Amino acid sequence: MAKKKQPPAPDISSVDVEQWLHMYEQMVKIRVFEEHVNDLYRSAKMPGLAHLYIGEEAIAVGVCEALNRDDYITSTHRGHGHCLAKGAEVDRMFAELLGKADGYCRGKGGSMHIADPDSGNLGANAIVGGSAGIATGAAMSIKKRNTGQVAVCFFGEGALGQGLLYEVMNMAELWKLPVIYVCENNLYNEYTHYSESTAGDFMARAQAFGINCVEVDGQDIREVYSVAQQVIERARRGDGPTFMLCHTYRFHGHHVGDVNRSYYRSKEEEDDWKTNRDPLKTLSEWLIGQKMAERQLFDTIEADARSEIEKAVEYALNAPYPDVSEVEKHVYVE
Amino acid sequence: MAKKKQPPAPDISSVDVEQWLHMYEQMVKIRVFEEHVNDLYRSAKMPGLAHLYIGEEAIAVGVCEALNRDDYITSTHRGHGHCLAKGAEVDRMFAELLGKADGYCRGKGGSMHIADPDSGNLGANAIVGGSAGIATGAAMSIKKRNTGQVAVCFFGEGALGQGLLYEVMNMAELWKLPVIYVCENNLYNEYTHYSESTAGDFMARAQAFGINCVEVDGQDIREVYSVAQQVIERARRGDGPTFMLCHTYRFHGHHVGDVNRSYYRSKEEEDDWKTNRDPLKTLSEWLIGQKMAERQLFDTIEADARSEIEKAVEYALNAPYPDVSEVEKHVYVE
Amino acid sequence: MSTSNSSGERIITFGEAVREALAEELRRDETVFMIGEDIAEAGTAFKVLTGLVDEFGPERIMDSPISEAGITGIGVGAAMTGMRPVVDIMFGDFITLTMDQMVNQAAKIHYMSGGKFKVPMVLRTTLGATRRSAAQHSQSLHAWFSHVPGLKVVVPSTPYDAKGLMKAAIRDDNPVAFFEDKMMYQTKGHVPEEEYVIPLGVADIKREGTDITLVATSSMVYVALDAAEMLDEIGISAEVVDPRTTFPLDKQTIIESAKKTSRAIVIDEGYERYGVTAEIASVIADGAFYYLDAPVKRMGAMDVPIPFSPVLEDLTVPTPQSVTDMAKMLTGVV
Amino acid sequence: MSTSNSSGERIITFGEAVREALAEELRRDETVFMIGEDIAEAGTAFKVLTGLVDEFGPERIMDSPISEAGITGIGVGAAMTGMRPVVDIMFGDFITLTMDQMVNQAAKIHYMSGGKFKVPMVLRTTLGATRRSAAQHSQSLHAWFSHVPGLKVVVPSTPYDAKGLMKAAIRDDNPVAFFEDKMMYQTKGHVPEEEYVIPLGVADIKREGTDITLVATSSMVYVALDAAEMLDEIGISAEVVDPRTTFPLDKQTIIESAKKTSRAIVIDEGYERYGVTAEIASVIADGAFYYLDAPVKRMGAMDVPIPFSPVLEDLTVPTPQSVTDMAKMLTGVV
Numbered sequence A, B: 001m002a003k004k005k006q007p008p009a010p011d012i013s014s015v016d017v018e019q020w021l022h023m024y025e026q027m028v029k030i031r032v033f034e035e036h037v038n039d040l041y042r043s044a045k046m047p048g049l050a051h052l053y054i055g056e057e058a059i060a061v062g063v064c065e066a067l068n069r070d071d072y073i074t075s076t077h078r079g080h081g082h083c084l085a086k087g088a089e090v091d092r093m094f095a096e097l098l099g100k101a102d103g104y105c106r107g108k109g110g111s112m113h114i115a116d117p118d119s120g121n122l123g124a125n126a127i128v129g130g131s132a133g134i135a136t137g138a139a140m141s142i143k144k145r146n147t148g149q150v151a152v153c154f155f156g157e158g159a160l161g162q163g164l165l166y167e168v169m170n171m172a173e174l175w176k177l178p179v180i181y182v183c184e185n186n187l188y189n190e191y192t193h194y195s196e197s198t199a200g201d202f203m204a205r206a207q208a209f210g211i212n213c214v215e216v217d218g219q220d221i222r223e224v225y226s227v228a229q230q231v232i233e234r235a236r237r238g239d240g241p242t243f244m245l246c247h248t249y250r251f252h253g254h255h256v257g258d259v260n261r262s263y264y265r266s267k268e269e270e271d272d273w274k275t276n277r278d279p280l281k282t283l284s285e286w287l288i289g290q291k292m293a294e295r296q297l298f299d300t301i302e303a304d305a306r307s308e309i310e311k312a313v314e315y316a317l318n319a320p321y322p323d324v325s326e327v328e329k330h331v332y333v334e
Numbered sequence C, D: 001m002s003t004s005n006s007s008g009e010r011i012i013t014f015g016e017a018v019r020e021a022l023a024e025e026l027r028r029d030e031t032v033f034m035i036g037e038d039i040a041e042a043g044t045a046f047k048v049l050t051g052l053v054d055e056f057g058p059e060r061i062m063d064s065p066i067s068e069a070g071i072t073g074i075g076v077g078a079a080m081t082g083m084r085p086v087v088d089i090m091f092g093d094f095i096t097l098t099m100d101q102m103v104n105q106a107a108k109i110h111y112m113s114g115g116k117f118k119v120p121m122v123l124r125t126t127l128g129a130t131r132r133s134a135a136q137h138s139q140s141l142h143a144w145f146s147h148v149p150g151l152k153v154v155v156p157s158t159p160y161d162a163k164g165l166m167k168a169a170i171r172d173d174n175p176v177a178f179f180e181d182k183m184m185y186q187t188k189g190h191v192p193e194e195e196y197v198i199p200l201g202v203a204d205i206k207r208e209g210t211d212i213t214l215v216a217t218s219s220m221v222y223v224a225l226d227a228a229e230m231l232d233e234i235g236i237s238a239e240v241v242d243p244r245t246t247f248p249l250d251k252q253t254i255i256e257s258a259k260k261t262s263r264a265i266v267i268d269e270g271y272e273r274y275g276v277t278a279e280i281a282s283v284i285a286d287g288a289f290y291y292l293d294a295p296v297k298r299m300g301a302m303d304v305p306i307p308f309s310p311v312l313e314d315l316t317v318p319t320p321q322s323v324t325d326m327a328k329m330l331t332g333v334v
């Protein structure tokens, strides 16, 4: 799919180096977090499976950087990046992934259901496309309560197969709801290339409803952030929803257990993205080239992230499981 | 919605007067049939409700005229016109509407579920948009069996609210299935104007999937027929699905009981359509203007239709109800 | 259109009672709003909501596209973020389209989030046959929601109950499905002027008796009461217990009654097999085991798609006569 | 990967048995085809279909977009027009998205058309928890389909049964839902080389006994068999009855067993309330009323959304120990 020249070249001149470095930190945090998730799986310390966000970090971070803490997001099965970018703490994230009582959902949700009202995270969702209604409803609630918030709905391009998305995009535009549909096109629905599952044009699917549409290089956080900022402000102003198509790639398998991938995508393709379109590298190289930062700084940032995350893993591994009485709690609000 | 100049001016020169008159007969048959349905309701002789097709006749007849008997259609709650146009007999239609054993479905389906394998009618459907999957599946079956048939899916513009439609349009285009989605935009979803329920552009909703799209004046059977023929041939050739948007109007209420309509549409609007855009009048006036037929002929056609239909009503009123043992029959194929 | 009976009590219809409950809650709590198809000017297909839009405006009584999944999802998101939506699904048969949003989302969010989010929404819909509406507009599918932890299910039988239970449902912090028998909208009953709320989960003994317990839901309560009258004439004293909610289910009241009478029939308009009657019958058979003089009998809708033909449709639903016959058999009066 | 046991019988896994059944039917009947997400090259998420696409090609083993409603609808239409589709729904939790097409369409078409159309399709999906997949990937929702007239429902427990029942399901002229416990794919058992078909609706006594009947479905059969071993050690002889299909339900075999043993427990992995255990328990309580020495007990999944944390999840499912405890209580052995 050829990239269209939709959004005007983003204006990033107002972003200072502190902010870029903060975004880099966030991306590194996600990257290192996910590496540890993978390790936990491989060492059989984590129950179940997990879907890693590595390679796609610029999208979650770039979009969430443009949000306020009380803005809402909804997320997906591949949700760790969104949760962290929106402000979740790594220790309680790991605790959740390990089914511990201190996890964000008291261990009851796990990898695919992390939710956190404090950071505006309405929840990851294990139903592909399943959160499109929730995000749109949150946007309706915002409008009714007149709070000036926005809601962001993250989803993979596979969700374009779900009818629900079209139902709610129609209503979002009809009622000019402050919701941003962020489509992360990482080329694959599980093990199937999107071209085998998706006819026609991605952008046109939202344009058909009259929705504002923008397309960005999801590997370049400068573009993601500045475009996100524009469309989020537009939504806040009351001008309605945006569909934001982000081109990206997951560097790992569909989930941690998806190791032999050659039957659906080539090693060359993977290497090409990892080498030439790594969102972390893209940002750090640019900052270095712009003389806004020195290479060594990025090593420090990464080292800091590693030590924070190692501590968090340690904490989570040692944390207690929920008491068995928890199993029947929270079925209903009393 | 402004009419687009999509399809090339249809070529109708090859249609001879016999065929036009046949189409006229079909339209009159539907018109008179529906008038009698209304009477049956008002005289409390028909159980339940019915949704009249009066005003929209040119669409069903124009499309079905371009189909072979073994081609498939699926229909809607407003389905009598489609069934008749595809070849159903009036007597067994009335029998079905009255719940009689000789009805097309042994009285078990009623107005909203008439189905008839003999004429390729896969069934009316009381779930808005509910037959989109069936029609698309029939088209897949055609392709697999390699029979050269086509499947036509009739639906009202209200069905654009149903996610299923988008799911199957995507697959129809992906796999180039021989299916025509005929959207009858009669301006209202029950008592709500489509502009209050439908954001953006109708045609764009199918174009987004790469589907061939055409738009016609649904009150002019010349246009409906010739465009239908083109897109049906295209589907038969294996070139894939078409979305055919037909602009039309229902002259009566949403259903037979919807008599006081002023709260959602004006008498003037109704009168305008009835006076200036009656599909029967449009065709007959044109044929007279072209000197292809004389006015009196149309009176004769109508009189013949009336007497056939009166006989059919009589027959159906006197026909026996199904035996009570029928209630537990046909739940499963034995 | 309220009247009063001889003892000066105010008498209104079931439909009016539902409308009153909604109006009072809309007035009391500005976070309450309604969304559904043709609910505003049209006041729903059954005209139950007539007038609400005049008082509360189109922002709180929102007409939606024909998108059952979409509006349910929007309800979930709005409920999670501070609103109390009442989602109107025109016919109970269409809950098929809401199952993912109700079951995988609404029902589980409180639990999956470890108690952090709640979903205070009401899904209001219908049940019941014998309206000559055929197989896709006549089902009573409340057993499905009753099966799902996280949901509550209300099946009111009288105007009094409908009003008090609807108010409780709206105030409940959990997702509640509220099923109204569409044949009961004109049923009249006493409803006081003063405000009251009926807690969910408390059965009501609609008639006291000593020889047999008839547990009946929704409109089947009237069938049971009529049967009780017929039984009275032959000296059998029937107690009629109305659970009012299938979840929470007031097992104690039901079991106590069965223990007292030592015989029970469970009557519900859903399909008999794997339906509501199975649950309640097995609750009784277990809880009153040592008191029962005869097996607990179940009378649900016949296990067939609802036929259109009146002569067949009427056979599918329990009647006072069929309940009387069953009771006579159980009590050994032949 | 078939092996053979000491008596020379061929031993294969449950997954292999399902694949064999599908392969044999695909070979036997060219109208059979499969459609689903990632079923071709990926061979499904559980790798059950690995290799089928190599033999039968992508026209018969079709990868689809992530459109559960759409592919089910397409299945219905294809089935009505001469094909025998097997629609693959990756997780049983996603049948929420297929309910309208399965229940309002597939289940009713034969009846609504007065017996004229039939829908010979299979919906193949999964059930079962304890895989650490959390609330949206662990449900056993077969009770819903079992409730619906027009559908058949298969819940096989052994490789032998799975193969024979799958072949019967594909050859059946009705829509059949086929639920495979995802924890059983590696379970091994004897499957002969020779072709065989097991009729739907015939229960199988998996173990004979005299003191108590354990009616168990799907993987709960193993739980019941293990419990039976434990009970044997303390002198209680348990009979294990596997209905194999919840509809048609072999009431006679179940009731006969309960009459013989005079005690029964029903074990199923669906939510307990309003679930499969309710139906079967009430069938026994009614049919064996005069033979029972104790109330029929039900053991389903705990009525909670399935929690992620292993320490909680394992509490939600019946175990050999919990079944043994219940049996001891019923037989008065404490």
Ligand SMILES: Cc1ncc(C[n+]2csc(CCOP(=O)(O)OP(=O)(O)O)c2C)c(N)n1
Pocket (backbone or CB within 6 Å): A051, A077, A078, A126, A127, A128, A129, A155, A156, A157, A158, A159, A186, A188, A189, A190, A254, D037, D066, D068, D090, D094, D097
């Ligand atoms: C409704 C539904 N269908 C199928 C699945 C199984 N599934 C989980 S992830 C996935 C692929 C999703 O692809 P995409 O949306 O592109 O997200 P990505 O994994 O690429 O981030 C599928 C089919 C599901 N979780 N929900």
Ligand SMILES: Cc1ncc(C[n+]2csc(CCOP(=O)(O)OP(=O)(O)O)c2C)c(N)n1
Pocket (backbone or CB within 6 Å): B051, B077, B078, B126, B127, B128, B129, B155, B156, B157, B158, B159, B186, B188, B189, B190, B254, C037, C066, C068, C090, C094, C097
């Ligand atoms: C899924 C579903 N939702 C709602 C309805 C109730 N309903 C019946 S007809 C109708 C309006 C349909 O409008 P449209 O599709 O434009 O068809 P028209 O009646 O105008 O021919 C509605 C909402 C239904 N039958 N099915």
Ligand SMILES: [Mg+2]
Pocket (backbone or CB within 6 Å): A156, A157, A158, A184, A185, A186, A187, A188, A189, A190
């Ligand atoms: Mg993807």
Ligand SMILES: [Mg+2]
Pocket (backbone or CB within 6 Å): B156, B157, B158, B184, B185, B186, B187, B188, B189, B190
């Ligand atoms: Mg319309």
